[in-house]
Structures are given as C-alpha cells and as structure tokens.
Amino acid sequence: xxxxxxxxSGIRQTARQFMQxxxxxxxxxxxxxMGAGKTTFxxxxxxxxxxxxxITSPTFAIVNEYTAAGRPVYxxxxxxxxxxxxxxxxxxxxxxxxxxxxxxxxxxxxxxxLPDDAMRIRIAEQPDGRRTxxx
Numbered sequence: 001x002x003x004x005x006x007x008x009s010g011i012r013q014t015a016r017q018f019m020q021x022x023x024x025x026x027x028x029x030x031x032x033x034m035g036a037g038k039t040t041f042x043x044x045x046x047x048x049x050x051x052x053x054x055i056t057s058p059t060f061a062i063v064n065e066y067t068a069a070g071r072p073v074y075x076x077x078x079x080x081x082x083x084x085x086x087x088x089x090x091x092x093x094x095x096x097x098x099x100x101x102x103x104x105x106x107x108x109x110x111x112x113x114l115p116d117d118a119m120r121i122r123i124a125e126q127p128d129g130r131r132t133x134x135x
Contacts, residue, residue, distance in 0.1 A: 005037070005131040015044035018133060025119040027096055029107035032123035037131045038105045041123055042075060045103070049073065057105070062090060072100045079106040087113060 001021060005014045022028070030038045043055045049068040058064040058077045066073045074095050081087060087110050095102055096115055107114060121135045 002132050002134045005041070005133065007130075008040070011037075011040060011044040012048060014133060015041065015048045018045065018135075019048060021135065022119065025117065026099055027102045027104065027115050027118040029104045029114055029118050029120050030123060031108060031120065033125070036123045036125050038123050039077075041131075041133065042103050042105070046073060046075070049101075062086075063095070068101070072098075074098075074100060074102045075105075076102065077105040078109045081109055084110065084113070 003014050003017055005011050030042065032038050039057045046055045046066055046068065051066040051068045051073060053066040055066060055075070056064065058075055059079055062076060062078065062081070064075045066075065076095075078087070092110070092113055096113070096118075104110075104114075107118075107120075119135060121133060124132050124134070126132060
C-alpha cells in the first residue's frame with residue numbers, strides 16, 4: 001500500500017489515513033533518506049493520536065517518550081548510534097516488547113533487533129516534491 005503526501009498541509013490527513021493500517025502493530029520502522037520527512041510524518045502521526053507533548057526528533061537523546069490516550073509512545077532515532085552495544089545498553093527489549101507504540105527512525109542500523117512483526121514503512125521524496133509513504 002502507498003499513500004501520498006501532496007504537500008506539508010496535507011500531512012495530517014495522510015497520517016490519519018495511515019493510522020487505519022497500523023492494526024495491532026506496536027513497532028513501526030520508518031525508512032527513508034535524510035530529509036525524506038520521517039520526523040515530520042511521525043510528528044503528524046503523534047498529533048493525530050492526540051499527543052500533546054512537544055514532538056521533536058530524538059537524534060541526540062535516542063528516544064523521546066510521549067503520551068497518547070494515557071499510554072506511552074516511544075519515538076526513537078538511531079541515526080547517531082556508533083555501535084549496536086548502545087542499543088543493548090539502553091534496554092531496547094523493554095521498549096520494543098512492551099506492547100506500547102514504538103516509532104523508529106533509521107531502523108536500518110538495528111534491523112536485526114526489530115521484532116518479526118514490526119511494520120516497515122518507507123518514506124520517499126518524489127521528483128515533484130511529493131512524498132510517498134509505502135508499507
């Protein structure tokens with residue numbers, strides 16, 4: 001399935017559509033080039049879920065925690081990890097297998113650690129500037 005984001009003002013509508021396909025998935029892995037819109041889409045997704053916290057990229061913190069409907073939502077960015085040991089040390093299993101929603105940027109750096117049922121999403125910029133969200 002592929003959804004299209006025509007422009008930045010339509011991103012929340014696309015996030016709303018995307019939510020219909022999440023189902024029981026708890027771990028969502030977002031792939032895409034630098035600048036493709038992963039963080040922006042995750043922000044729109046969190047806003048659609050009712051997150052009222054400030055939603056920012058956890059590039060330096062590695063994980064940010066938000067709250068939606070009284071439950072934690074974890075937002076990861078593994079771009080800056082230097083080795084897989086850092087992910088083990090942070091206790092990734094406690095997050096990934098908690099049953100709470102985990103939104104992951106740069107999952108290709110930890111692919112072997114993702115649960116088998118993780119939903120893999122590719123965000124890509126098209127030549128005309130639109131973005132596609134494929135899953």
